[in-house]
Amino acid sequence: MSNPNDEIIRLEGICKNFPGVQALKNVDFCLRKGEIHALVGENGAGKSTLIKVMTGVERFDEGKITYDGKEIVIRSPQHAQNIGISTVYQEVNLCSNISVAENLLLGREPRKLGCIDWKAMNKRAKAIMQDLDVDIDVTQPLGSFSTAIQQIAAIARALEISSPKVLILDEPTSSLDAHESNLIFKVMRKLCSAGVGIIFITHFIKQVYEISDRITVLRNGKLVATHETASLPTIQLISEMIGHSLAEYDEMKKSEFVVNHKKALLEAKELGRKGMVEPFDLELHAGEVVGLAGLLGSGRTEVVKVLFGIDEPDNGCLIVDDQLIKKHSPFEMIMHGVALCPEDRKASGIVGDLTIRENIILAIQARLGWFKFLSKQKQYEIANKYIKMLNIATPSSDQLVKNLSGGNQQKVILARWLATDPKMLLLDEPTRGIDVGTKAEIQKLVINLATEGMGCVFISSELEEVMRTSHRVVVMREHEKVTEFAGEVSEREIMQAMAGGE
Amino acid sequence: MQKIKSFLLKNGPLLATVAIFILVYAIGAQLYPTMKKPQVFFNLFINNGSLLIISIGMTMTVIMGGIDLSVGAMIALTSVASAALLQKNADPVFVMVLMLLMGTALGFVMGCIIHYLKVEAFVVTLMGQFFARGMAYVINESSITIKNEFYNYLALTKINLPFFEKAYVYIPTLAGIVLLIFTFILLSSTRFGRTVYAIGNNEQSALLMGLPVARTKLIVYSFSGFCSALAGIVFSISLLSGYGGYGQSMEMDAIASVVIGGTALTGGTGTVLGTLFGVLINGIIVSILQFNGTLTSWWTRIGVGALTLIFIGIQSLFYVKKKD
Numbered sequence: 001m002s003n004p005n006d007e008i009i010r011l012e013g014i015c016k017n018f019p020g021v022q023a024l025k026n027v028d029f030c031l032r033k034g035e036i037h038a039l040v041g042e043n044g045a046g047k048s049t050l051i052k053v054m055t056g057v058e059r060f061d062e063g064k065i066t067y068d069g070k071e072i073v074i075r076s077p078q079h080a081q082n083i084g085i086s087t088v089y090q091e092v093n094l095c096s097n098i099s100v101a102e103n104l105l106l107g108r109e110p111r112k113l114g115c116i117d118w119k120a121m122n123k124r125a126k127a128i129m130q131d132l133d134v135d136i137d138v139t140q141p142l143g144s145f146s147t148a149i150q151q152i153a154a155i156a157r158a159l160e161i162s163s164p165k166v167l168i169l170d171e172p173t174s175s176l177d178a179h180e181s182n183l184i185f186k187v188m189r190k191l192c193s194a195g196v197g198i199i200f201i202t203h204f205i206k207q208v209y210e211i212s213d214r215i216t217v218l219r220n221g222k223l224v225a226t227h228e229t230a231s232l233p234t235i236q237l238i239s240e241m242i243g244h245s246l247a248e249y250d251e252m253k254k255s256e257f258v259v260n261h262k263k264a265l266l267e268a269k270e271l272g273r274k275g276m277v278e279p280f281d282l283e284l285h286a287g288e289v290v291g292l293a294g295l296l297g298s299g300r301t302e303v304v305k306v307l308f309g310i311d312e313p314d315n316g317c318l319i320v321d322d323q324l325i326k327k328h329s330p331f332e333m334i335m336h337g338v339a340l341c342p343e344d345r346k347a348s349g350i351v352g353d354l355t356i357r358e359n360i361i362l363a364i365q366a367r368l369g370w371f372k373f374l375s376k377q378k379q380y381e382i383a384n385k386y387i388k389m390l391n392i393a394t395p396s397s398d399q400l401v402k403n404l405s406g407g408n409q410q411k412v413i414l415a416r417w418l419a420t421d422p423k424m425l426l427l428d429e430p431t432r433g434i435d436v437g438t439k440a441e442i443q444k445l446v447i448n449l450a451t452e453g454m455g456c457v458f459i460s461s462e463l464e465e466v467m468r469t470s471h472r473v474v475v476m477r478e479h480e481k482v483t484e485f486a487g488e489v490s491e492r493e494i495m496q497a498m499a500g501g502e
Numbered sequence: 503m504q505k506i507k508s509f510l511l512k513n514g515p516l517l518a519t520v521a522i523f524i525l526v527y528a529i530g531a532q533l534y535p536t537m538k539k540p541q542v543f544f545n546l547f548i549n550n551g552s553l554l555i556i557s558i559g560m561t562m563t564v565i566m567g568g569i570d571l572s573v574g575a576m577i578a579l580t581s582v583a584s585a586a587l588l589q590k591n592a593d594p595v596f597v598m599v600l601m602l603l604m605g606t607a608l609g610f611v612m613g614c615i616i617h618y619l620k621v622e623a624f625v626v627t628l629m630g631q632f633f634a635r636g637m638a639y640v641i642n643e644s645s646i647t648i649k650n651e652f653y654n655y656l657a658l659t660k661i662n663l664p665f666f667e668k669a670y671v672y673i674p675t676l677a678g679i680v681l682l683i684f685t686f687i688l689l690s691s692t693r694f695g696r697t698v699y700a701i702g703n704n705e706q707s708a709l710l711m712g713l714p715v716a717r718t719k720l721i722v723y724s725f726s727g728f729c730s731a732l733a734g735i736v737f738s739i740s741l742l743s744g745y746g747g748y749g750q751s752m753e754m755d756a757i758a759s760v761v762i763g764g765t766a767l768t769g770g771t772g773t774v775l776g777t778l779f780g781v782l783i784n785g786i787i788v789s790i791l792q793f794n795g796t797l798t799s800w801w802t803r804i805g806v807g808a809l810t811l812i813f814i815g816i817q818s819l820f821y822v823k824k825k826d
């Protein structure tokens with residue numbers, strides 16, 4: 001257990017302004033040796049900004065930082081690293097074009113005659129990854145691996161590059177499944193017993209309780225409180241985070257869905273694509289939410305990709321609205337009233353240098369064709385409607401999206417597709433990196449949309465969430481649809497199906 | 503099999519470049535049998551010495567996600583400045599060192615503006631181009647002949663090559679080759695080189711990885727400046743004169759060579775080896791047209807333009823394949 005006198009880093013009275021936003025107001029924070037300190041708060045609360053201040057990415061306007069007993073100024077991420085503060089930032093921030101080994105070790109690679117000693121480097125990288133129970137070919141470019149592996153590589157780098165005293169993990173588990181999260185927890189525990197102080201940011205309340213010793217809550221850029229985890233009830237934590245109690249979280253009920261005997265909105269028959277997903281059948285009715293459950297990499301994303309025509313199926317057929325789809329392409333599907341909110345917001349969709357408004361109207365505009373313009377006024381109307389509906393934390397709809405917090409960017413993507421007013425909505429991990437309050441909002445929203453007659457496919461790594469929102473749950477395993485549950489079903493049954501075997 | 507496939511995917515653009523070079527050479531040799539002489543091949547190195555040198559600098563800049571449009575004008579400035587100094591009986595070695603320092607310094611300044619003031623590299627180096635070209639004409643509006651013994655010696659001494667009878671290159675030709683080998687090692691197997699690739703992929707990520715982004719960018723632009731000054735020296739030795747009009751739009755030839763050599767303009771991928779073949783392809787087209795004698799030199803431009811387009815096409819094909 002940590003000792004209160006063993007402070008490694010202490011921040012006092014930190015203030016940070018961005019144009020139009022005060023991201024941090026007089027925040028105090030301290031981290032002890034050997035503790036895991038959870039940093040929680042809603043989207044846009046200032047968590048990432050606090051981290052960036054601590055690691056020299058952003059300069060703070062006021063306040064002071066004491067590190068190892070001395071007041072210091074952290075000049076750059078490199079400087080932070082040199083003095084023992086290592087960070088894994090919110091989005092995976094490695095370079096996808098160079099090999100995993102280089103990503104892990106560049107900067108302190110083994111050298112021979114001034115050149116990189118590739119053999120030693122690859123060997124070392126391999127060993128590092130194996131330490132984390134990941135066995136991969138480290139000479140391959142990082143970009144060829146899954147997000148989970150990339151995330152683990154990012155952590156491995158943070159550990160490797162400077163045997164750190166402080167390790168900061170900004171939402172490291174947001175794109176990992178339970179097994180992979182456990183891998184990371186294992187590493188975290190090992191490190192903190194070696195005396196490293198760890199700051200852990202997450203929106204998974206369960207994980208906060210599972211691993212942290214203390215919790216600091218931020219709200220609207222202000223410090224709410226720091227607690228010992230053991231003595232803080234969940235209810236209080238949540239109400240501190242969102243500023244009021246989360247009554248509606250429990251009240252939420254899915255609408256009663258009665259199978260009407262009309263034809264399905266969307267019907268896939270033996271649809272599949274070699275190497276991506278085995279042929280599957282799927283029906284989606286108006287007013288229905290179909291959940292896709294499965295472990296990471298089980299083929300959930302592939303299912304919606306094939307449905308949406310991003311990857312052309314090579315087997316079976318797809319019928320939408322009584323029409324057989326002949327040419328599979330996203331454009332075709334959009335024209336049939338299907339929308340896909342993709343999983344990886346950075347790679348597929350968000351345009352950081354456009355404003356929120358522009359990002360939101362992008363898809364509607366595409367649907368209208370580029371020659372019919374939406375009036376500015378109409379654009380603002382739409383943008384503001386969704387900003388309000390999804391609770392996007394921003395001073396105005398003219399803010400550049402790259403200046404939003406991670407979770408709020410996710411909401412903008414969601415807004416973009418909602419704005420097209422689709423008949424069928426495919427949501428791939430729409431709640432990743434979104435805070436508890438808004439998560440509940442989004443679940444409610446999905447249920448409401450279904451009540452209004454939309455058909456939704458809902459993918460989430462959180463089984464609880466899938467069960468709460470969906471009328472039917474389709475379980476994927478190893479790129480194959482294994483089974484489908486309708487009506488009452490227990491969490492255990494689904495989990496068993498996900499894992500396979502008995 | 504899998505290994506071969508991944509090798510092909512990894513080195514596809516480079517192999518395509520080499521294949522095209524061989525193909526074009528073979529066609530040329532069919533049409534004009536004199537092209538079968540080894541010396542014709544070595545002439546490619548002799549005639550394109552300066553282009554090779556600036557293309558090497560350009561490769562590094564482009565891999566890093568930048569661009570340097572000042573290189574052609576820098577050749578002109580270097581040639582005029584050295585010619586003017588030599589006219590005043592300055593020591594030739596001193597002149598060369600001074601020119602290299604000047605090139606490096608100009609590159610460094612442009613790098614500083616690009617990095618610290620966050621101005622587009624395109625804009626900054628275009629200004630650098632205007633500045634260099636302008637300065638060249640300010641020093642002297644007309645061509646200055648170089649009459650220096652050392653320069654003459656460098657220009658006219660042949661180095662006979664082993665293995666090939668009667669094949670030779672000149673001393674300055676070696677500069678490009680040495681630089682090529684040096685840069686190849688630098689890019690493929692040093693920390694600095696790999697940092698260049700990382701920045702080209704994602705500067706923000708490289709910064710957050712704690713890599714020395716600022717230093718690397720400054721070094722790369724300084725290096726490109728160094729290369730263009732070196733190219734200027736080689737150029738003035740081969741023509742034994744200096745003139746503000748030299749190297750007109752040579753930066754474009756360099757960029758084309760870099761792209762043909764398989765380096766993506768978006769940064770993050772590419773090799774100098776590819777660039778070498780890019781330069782050679784450029785050269786071979788010129789040679790064929792010279793052997794032909796009836797076509798105007800503008801056909802070179804058209805040929806190179808078409809090839810560049812084809813290569814951009816090939817690259818994006820490979821890119822799409824890789825993503826799968």
Ligand SMILES: Nc1ncnc2c1ncn2[C@@H]1O[C@H](COP(=O)(O)OP(=O)(O)OP(=O)(O)O)[C@@H](O)[C@H]1O
Pocket residue numbers: 018019021022023041042043044045046047048049050090393394402403404405406407408433
């Ligand atoms: N570069 C910037 N320019 C302007 N505003 C910014 C910038 N970076 C962050 N902000 C704003 O500062 C506030 C805090 O953002 P921050 O990224 O710290 O949130 P967060 O707590 O990490 O949220 P999330 O859980 O969604 O990641 C947000 O309102 C965001 O819009």
Ligand SMILES: [Mg+2]
Pocket residue numbers: 047048049090170405406407
């Ligand atoms: Mg954040």
